[in-house]
Amino acid sequence: MADTPEVRAAVAAQRRDLVELLGGFDEAQWEAPSLCAGWRVREVVAHITMPYRFSLPRFVFGMIKARGDFNRMADRAARADTTRYSDAELLASLRDNVDHPWKPPRGGFVGALSHDVIHGLDIVVALGLDHPVPADRLRLVLDAIEPRNVSYFGVDLDGVRLRADDLDWSYGEGAELTGNAQHLLLALSGRTLPTGTLHGSPAARFTRAG
Numbered sequence: 001m002a003d004t005p006e007v008r009a010a011v012a013a014q015r016r017d018l019v020e021l022l023g024g025f026d027e028a029q030w031e032a033p034s035l036c037a038g039w040r041v042r043e044v045v046a047h048i049t050m051p052y053r054f055s056l057p058r059f060v061f062g063m064i065k066a067r068g069d070f071n072r073m074a075d076r077a078a079r080a081d082t083t084r085y086s087d088a089e090l091l092a093s094l095r096d097n098v099d100h101p102w103k104p105p106r107g108g109f110v111g112a113l114s115h116d117v118i119h120g121l122d123i124v125v126a127l128g129l130d131h132p133v134p135a136d137r138l139r140l141v142l143d144a145i146e147p148r149n150v151s152y153f154g155v156d157l158d159g160v161r162l163r164a165d166d167l168d169w170s171y172g173e174g175a176e177l178t179g180n181a182q183h184l185l186l187a188l189s190g191r192t193l194p195t196g197t198l199h200g201s202p203a204a205r206f207t208r209a210g
Helices: 003-024 026-031 041-053 056-065 070-084 087-095 107-128 135-143 147-152 182-187
Strands: 160-166 170-171 175-179
Touching: 003 041, 003 087, 003 107, 003 135, 026 041, 041 070, 041 107, 056 070, 107 135, 107 182, 135 182, 160 182, 170 175, 175 182
Parallel strands: 160 175
Antiparallel strands: 160 170
């Protein structure tokens, strides 16, 4: 989808929602593990806000130090930033950049929305909170999924069809695996979900990714 005003508004709305949610968190919730392997809630927030702090030269230097491995670079940055900044400062960084124009390479503003939605769910689902992503926002993310996105997260969907039971959406072909749309999005993103979240074929292999 093109970078329309609708998408940019959805990005800002997603960030505002996350600011409101995180603003009510206590110390234990910031310290709680997320669905990103090895990251607490605070590392996830540090990662979400990383683009607001990283200039292009700093990003390139970090990638060189990580030998071109983005996940390694992002992990180091998140851990360093949770040492450098307080939870309140990380939250302020998100609040102050609701309208920030960052977008991932080749991803456009839909990519920025996907980034914020998925990492928001990493927090919400891990903590067992009832804080669903609005259907119109979720639909923008789901409709933009391409095979390269799935392969990036190491997910094998050969012979598997994912079908949402709360939205008119499916992905892939084969034996059916069902669940709510935001859980399916997390599965596509390589997250390990609580037992019983998805139903149907056991054929899909999901690998957990940060």
